[in-house]
Amino acid sequence: MxxxxxxxxxxxxxxxxxxxxxxxxxxxxxxxxxxxxxxxxxxxxxxxxxxxxxxxxxxxxxxxxxxxxxxxxxxxxxxxxxxxxxxxxxxxxxxxxxxxxxxxxxxxxxxxxxxxxxxxxxxxxxxxxxxxxxxxxxxxxxxxxxxxxxxxxxxxxxxxxxxxxxxxxxxxYSESPEVDIGKVSFHFVRGKNPKKFASALVNFMGKCYPGEDDLAIVRAILMYLSMGNLRDANKLMDEVKMEVELKNLNFPSSELTQYVNYLLLTLQRDALPLFNMLRQTYKSSIDRESMFNELLDDIAEKFYGVRRRNPLEGIGDFFKMMGGD
The missing domain is CATH 1.25.40.10 (Tetratricopeptide repeat domain)
Known part of the structure; x- marks a missing residue:
């Protein structure tokens, strides 16, 4: 001592x-x-x-x-x-x-x-x-x-x-030689700058593989919504559409982007049956990425109080992503 x-x-x-x-x-x-x-x-x-x-x-x-x-x-x-x-x-x-x-x-x-x-x-x-x-x-x-x-x-x-x-x-996003837009999105949705996020997404649209552009946008929207953040989800969609128009680009038109537009409108009111109907109608598009169904389970819980079948599902995702896995 x-x-x-x-x-x-x-x-x-x-x-x-x-x-x-x-x-x-x-x-x-x-x-x-x-x-x-x-x-x-x-x-x-x-x-x-x-x-x-x-x-x-x-x-x-x-x-x-x-x-x-x-x-x-x-x-x-x-x-x-x-x-x-x-x-x-x-x-x-x-x-x-x-x-x-x-x-x-x-x-x-x-x-x-x-x-x-x-x-x-x-x-x-x-x-x-x-x-x-x-x-x-x-x-x-x-x-x-x-x-x-x-x-x-x-x-x-x-x-x-x-x-x-x-x-x-x-x-x-700016420094990675091979951008993982999913990990980038994970952090942007926990930030407070949807405008910069939109710029990154529009930039990504210009260099991603065909068919990845709508996935990137929808993934970002669903990530916001899974956290109960309808405001920034709408703002991101608006910012992406504005930036695409300013740059004379085409907004990716697909069943998936159509679905998420309907979803944003649905979540503004108490409409669980419509939420479920849309999810079933666009199931084949939603199934293009496995994590979308997990995010939608979170969204159903956040907005309509629907409990997940397994309450342990999704736990640890934050720390897994933070660890870079």
Whole structure:
């Protein structure tokens, strides 16, 4: 116990270590600095000097990312978010701003276009760019998912901070070399920016496989509705239609989009028989994606109080998606 007290006393002020480690980074000793950032912050945390630990980790994450040391920066970013939870820091705007400052340091770089893929050098460049993009997205995603988990536990919305969900959705969509629109949608519907979500969907329509465009739109609408959010579901549909018109594109016309238009109208009133009739009428279209029936079960429960046959169904989906599975 006495030794522990001594260790706590002799820990220098955080700024002293921050200045020393900044010098290491500027000299190009990234690996050495990384180990010291981790060990120094761990010592502060073990002494319950969490504020100092967070200051060291934030400084290190930002510096490493500034120097394009993505793996190092992402690791320190993740430790920062995990330390927020470990130290039970309440969710507030000041702490959210600290998370945002780190997030803004993650680079946004486009994958090279118009390369001659028959050329070995160009093929190598493309391969390296894709690998680097995946590293950036994975690192940023791990950091923001940990921050979302902290925010959900310590004061934000039960799904986590909407701002953090929007940040993650936007980064995943804009930076992923291979976009998983389902995972992107998962975070956008927990955010508060249907307009940006609509822009992402319309952009996705221009590069997805034939027949995927209506699925993406309907999936997004049903996700909103499964959370009881009829307002943003309607807003998203309106925004998508407006953006499609502005860009002189064709809104995907299919039985599935027809169904979801009817569904949005039906949910505005107490009309469970009509809800069930529409679901049966458009069953073949709904069955195009297995998750649609699960979402519709959630919608029936949210809007009409219809209990799921198995109340455990659907539980864990949030954490499964957050884990990236």
């Amino acid at each position: 006495f030794r522990e007290r001594v260790r706590r006393v002799i820990q220098p002020p955080a700024q002293e270590n921050i200045d020393k480690l900044e010098k290491f980074v500027k000299e190009g000793n990234y690996y050495g600095a990384q180990q010291m950032y981790k060990s120094t912050s761990a010592r502060y945390a073990s002494a319950e000097r969490y504020s100092d630990a967070l200051n060291v980790l934030q400084s290190g994450a930002c510096l490493q990312l500034d120097k394009a040391q993505i793996t190092c920066g992402a690791e320190l970013s993740l430790l920062f978010a995990e330390t927020l939870a470990k130290s039970k820091v309440p969710y507030d705007e000041d702490t959210l701003d600290r998370v945002k400052k780190i997030f803004k340091k993650f680079p946004r770089l486009s994958v090279p276009q118009h390369l001659e893929l028959a050329d070995d050098d160009d093929l190598q460049k493309l391969s390296e760019a894709i690998a680097a993009a995946k590293t950036r997205v994975e690192g940023c995603s791990s950091f923001l998912k940990a921050a979302i988990k902290w925010s959900a536990e310590f004061g934000a919305h039960r799904y986590g901070s909407p701002e953090l969900h929007d940040m993650l959705a936007d980064y995943m």
